[in-house]
Amino acid sequence: xxxxxxxxxxxxxxxxxxxxxxxxxxxxxxxxxxxxxxxxxxxxxxxxxxxxxxxxxxxxxxxxxxxxxxxxxxxxxxxxxxxxxxxxxxxxxxxxxxxxxxxxxxxxxxxxxxxxxxxxxxxxxxxxxxxxxxxxxxxxxxxxxxxxxxxxxxxxxxxxxxxxxxxxxxxxxxxxxxxxxxxxxxxxxxxxxxxxxxxxxxxxxxxxxxxxxxxxxxxxxxxxxxxxxxxxxxxxxxxxxxxxxxxxxxxxxxxxxxxxxxxxxxxxxxxxxxxxxxxxxxxxxxxxxxxxxxxxxxxxxxxxxxxxxxxxxxxxxxxxxxxxxxxxxxxxxxxxxxxxxxxxxxxxxxxxxxxxxxxxxxxxxxxxxxxxxxxxxxxxxxxxxxxxxxxxxxxxxxxxxxxxxxxxxxxxxxxxxxxxxxxxxxxxxxxxxxxxxxxxxxxxxxxxxxxxxxxxxxxxxxxxxxxxxxxxxxxxxxxxxxxxxxxxxxxxxxxxxxxxxxxxxxxxxxxxxxxxxxxxxxxxxxxxxxxxxxxxxxxxxxxxxxxxxxxxxxxxxxxxxxxxxxxxxxxxxxxxxxxxxxxxxxxxx
Ligand code: FES
Ligand code: MG
Numbered sequence: 134x135x136x137x138x139x140x141x142x143x144x145x146x147x148x149x150x151x152x153x154x155x156x157x158x159x160x161x162x163x164x165x166x167x168x169x170x171x172x173x174x175x176x177x178x179x180x181x182x183x184x185x186x187x188x189x190x191x192x193x194x195x196x197x198x199x200x201x202x203x204x205x206x207x208x209x210x211x212x213x214x215x216x217x218x219x220x221x222x223x224x225x226x227x228x229x230x231x232x233x234x235x236x237x238x239x240x241x242x243x244x245x246x247x248x249x250x251x252x253x254x255x256x257x258x259x260x261x262x263x264x265x266x267x268x269x270x271x272x273x274x275x276x277x278x279x280x281x282x283x284x285x286x287x288x289x290x291x292x293x294x295x296x297x298x299x300x301x302x303x304x305x306x307x308x309x310x311x312x313x314x315x316x317x318x319x320x321x322x323x324x325x326x327x328x329x330x331x332x333x334x335x336x337x338x339x340x341x342x343x344x345x346x347x348x349x350x351x352x353x354x355x356x357x358x359x360x361x362x363x364x365x366x367x368x369x370x371x372x373x374x375x376x377x378x379x380x381x382x383x384x385x386x387x388x389x390x391x392x393x394x395x396x397x398x399x400x401x402x403x404x405x406x407x408x409x410x411x412x413x414x415x416x417x418x419x420x421x422x423x424x425x426x427x428x429x430x431x432x433x434x435x436x437x438x439x440x441x442x443x444x445x446x447x448x449x450x451x452x453x454x455x456x457x458x459x460x461x462x463x464x465x466x467x468x469x470x471x472x473x474x475x476x477x478x479x480x481x482x483x484x485x486x487x488x489x490x491x492x493x494x495x496x497x498x499x500x501x502x503x504x505x506x507x508x509x510x511x512x513x514x515x516x517x518x519x520x521x522x523x524x525x526x527x528x529x530x531x532x533x534x535x536x537x538x539x540x541x542x543x544x545x546x547x548x549x550x551x552x553x554x555x556x557x558x559x560x561x562x563x564x565x566x567x568x569x570x571x572x573x574x575x576x577x578x579x580x581x582x583x584x585x586x587x588x589x590x591x592x593x594x595x596x597x598x599x600x601x602x603x604x605x606x607x608x609x610x611x612x613x614x615x616x617x618x619x620x621x622x623x624x625x626x627x628x629x630x631x632x633x634x635x636x637x638x639x640x641x642x643x644x645x646x647x648x649x650x651x652x653x654x655x656x657x658x659x660x661x662x663x664x665x666x667x668x669x670x671x672x673x674x675x676x677x678x679x680x681x682x683x684x685x686x687x688x689x690x691x692x693x694x695x696x697x698x699x700x701x702x703x704x705x706x707x708x709x710x711x712x713x714x715x716x717x718x719x720x721x722x
Contacts, residue, residue, distance in 0.1 A: 143383070144278070144718050145181040148252035161252065174215055180383040182209045182376070183256040184218040185244060187265045188285070192223040194262035194341065195285050197332040197363050201372040205257050205283060208376025214255075214383070216376070219247060226263045226340070231686075234621070235593030237264035237271075237417075238697070238706050239689055241424075244272035249715055253278065255383040257375055258353075261285030261333070263340035263624070266348050267417035271705075273353075273389050274425035277714045279382040280389055281484045282354035283375045284345040286363035287455030288333035298328040299448040300335035301625025305599070309612060312604040333363030336455035338447040340624035343410035344417055349464045350404035351418075352392040352483035356492045360463030362455055378484065385486060386718055393425045396478040399437050400468075400489065403476050406441035406516030407467050409450030409533040411624025412632050415517060420703030426713045431527045431635075431701045435519035435660070442510030443533045444470055446503050449627035450533040451511055453503055461503030462496065469496040474507040520631060520655075522662040523671070524643035527701040528617070528634040530657075535629040539613055542577070549657035551615060553578040555664070557649045560585045561597040569603050573649075577611050580653045584644045585681060586620025587637025588697045588704045592683075592690050594637075595620045599628035615655060617662070619644050621700070631655070631662060635701030639681055646674040 148161040162175055175181075184205055188198035206216040222240040226233045248256060258269035260282050273280035291298035304325050311321045334341035345359040355375055361367045398418060405414050415434050422429035444467055447453050453461075462469075471477045472493055479490030505511055515533035543551050556579050558564040564583055567573060575581070581602070586595045598618035602611055616630040619637035636642035643664075652665040664671070685691040696706045 141719060143178060143180055143254045144716070145252035145254050146178065150176045150178070170215070180214040180254040180380050181252055182214045182216050182379050182383070183248065183251070183253040184216055185221050185247075185256055185258050185269055186218050187221045187223070187259050187261065187269070189220070189223050191228065192225045192262060192265075194225065194334040195259065195265055198259040198261065198283075198285055201283065201285065201369065202259070204369045204372035205376035208373035208378075209380055211373075212377040212380035214380035217253070221265070221269070224262060224264045224268060232591055232593035232595050233264050234588070234595075234704070235690065235693060237268045238693060238704070240264070240268035241271045242706070242709070244269060245275050248272060248276040248278060254718070255279035255281075255379045257379050258282045259285065260345055260348060261341060263344065263413065266341075266344035267420055270348060270353060270421045271424045274393060274421055275709070275712055276716050277388050277390050278716050278718055279379060279387055280353070281375055281379045281382060282345070282348040282358065283372055284348065284354060284359050284361075286333050286361045286365070286368050287336040287342055289330040289362055289364060290336060290454040290456045291328035291330050293324050293327035297448070297452070297454055298324065299337035299454050299625065300328045301339050301623055302337045302449045302627065303328045305626050305628070309601060309607060312601065313607050331364050335625060336362075337449055337625045338409050338411070338445065338458075339449070340411040340413040342455060342458075343405065343408065343414050343624055346408055346464050347401045347405055347410065347414060347418060350468060351397045351401040352481055352489065353389070355485055356465050356483075357463055360455060360459035362459055365459075381486065382484065387482070387484070387486065388718065389425060390714065391482050392484060393421065393427065394481060395427050395429070397481045398422050398427060398429050399433070400477045400481065402434055402438040403441050403471055404464070404468060406438040406533070407444040407471055409443050409445055409447060409515065412517065412529055412531050413621055413624050415529055416633060416700045416704050420705050423703050423705055423710045424713075431519055431529070434517045434529065438516035439518055439532070440514045441471075441476060441516050442507065443512040443515035444505045444507065444510055446505070446511055449625055450515070457500070457503045461500035462498065465493055465496045466499040466504045469493045469499070470504070470507045518657065518660055520660045520662050524647065524662060524664055525634045526636060528631050528662065530629055530631050532629070534627040536627075539629060543615055551655045553580045553615065553653055555580050555582045555647055555649055555651045555653050557582045557584065557647050558600070560591070561595060564597070564600055568600070575603055575606060575614070577606070577614070579614055580655070581614050581616045582644070582647060583616070583618035583620060584638035584647070586618055587634070587639055588700060589683070589694050590637050590639030590681070591620065592694050592697075594700060594704060596623045598622045598630045598632050599626040633700040635699035637699060639683070640699075641678065641680065643671075645678055646671055
């Protein structure tokens with residue numbers, strides 16, 4: 134590709150080529166020469182492109198971005214730009230205590246500071262593991278310089294004894310099998326490890342693949358980027374194309390605010406339902422929207438997405454894993470179906486420089502075994518249901534994972550009503566300590582409730598709501614009970630839990646007032662969850678409620694807790710949402 138002459142002064146020239154201030158220019162330039170860059174390059178007027186590197190030995194899901202970055206750099210160079218790679222605070226979903234969720238907003242803050250404070254004209258966001266995608270997109274939204282997502286891609290499909298084993302999803306199943314003594318510890322470990330086949334992130338439609346898919350659906354990556362498995366040659370080719378494209382985006386001054394509009398977020402919500410996306414997507418997408426200055430509420434997931442059918446046959450809602458999803462056509466195939474069905478806004482701009490409809494014009498060869506036609510879905514009305522009631526303002530439930538057996542056992546009422554008694558746990562430690570206690574009286578009419586697991590309570594909000602019943606009940610054939618909590622659950626879980634309850638117990642949400650034995654009614658038809666005790670009693674309990682004493686283990690935990698909002702509004706650092714569009718990409722300053 135030929136180097137395009139810039140039609141305006143680039144932002145980076147305020148650092149590297151400012152004749153009005155030779156003193157500062159020399160200071161800015163000299164140190165970037167010390168690893169071999171030349172003055173000619175830095176003062177050429179070529180766009181300086183950051184590569185926000187999320188991979189490291191501590192972040193194995195994203196680690197291959199260290200190698201992919203070389204292809205990104207080649208793409209940037211070929212298109213006439215200059216790449217500068219820099220690290221992002223690691224966020225490893227499976228490695229970070231107490232929760233990786235705590236680090237989403239920390240990585241966000243760090244990236245905002247880098248994008249704002251260094252001479253960058255555009256940025257390639259390397260995404261993969263769950264929170265890396267929202268953290269990067271939130272920062273790109275706040276700063277609003279040209280930005281493009283490069284997903285790392287899922288691991289190859291996992292196999293064990295002739296069957297597919299999906300990341301995370303197999304853990305939930307293996308734990309049940311271990312509890313039921315169907316397998317021993319050795320086989321348990323082998324079964325779980327079989328899902329980690331290669332470089333890449335989780336290969337189920339968990340939070341990682343869901344959020345990378347929604348980054349594509351909202352228009353922030355090149356078409357087809359999300360699903361390519363990490364080791365495939367197309368992944369390296371996509372890295373090159375992404376690097377080349379960001380240079381053009383800088384010349385076009387195509388910024389996140391041009392792409393991530395209200396319509397684009399609605400497209401993402403509709404796509405989320407069709408792929409059977411993770412329950413972590415609503416808070417992450419709401420957080421990105423808020424940092425973009427776009428109004429998006431939890432209720433939008435109900436009104437825009439709840440009635441959209443499930444089209445993608447991927448675990449945990451379906452059968453397949455990342456390889457089949459990619460070969461089946463990936464996100465372009467899904468969005469093509471949705472566009473043809475009139476469910477998407479085709480006129481939105483995307484990172485490719487074309488509208489969504491233009492991107493999808495050539496999509497063909499959809500594998501109908503994996504990606505269903507809109508008219509013949511795997512499930513009707515497969516989006517998230519947004520619930521409310523006298524215990525909370527909002528919570529979400531993933532309809533696409535409610536299987537027939539669960540439905541027959543717990544929601545057999547033609548009205549979709551379930552009534553049961555609460556058994557309340559004060560957090561995951563309490564749950565693990567007491568779940569096998571026969572005195573709890575857990576039976577098939579129990580709702581397992583967990584609290585103090587929200588953003589303030591845990592802190593960060595823990596993925597713990599998909600609690601399994603006691604082993605005795607599992608052995609008796611009751612493999613799942615209705616569950617509810619102010620934490621989250623892993624996107625790889627197939628549990629239809631009532632999640633992300635906002636406000637959380639730790640800040641005085643209604644869940645704090647619940648007691649074991651309280652009758653609870655879950656009415657899916659009216660989307661209401663209520664504790665069936667008199668108002669008067671609830672008022673009395675509230676008068677006696679004392680906020681928990683929060684024990685901060687690190688300075689960040691204390692800062693985070695003092696500023697974080699609830700999951701229903703994205704779990705953002707509230708003061709940060711006031712900073713919008715903080716960098717001017719055009720003109721002198
Ligand atoms: Fe990193 Fe699933 S744990 S993608
Ligand atoms: Mg997770």
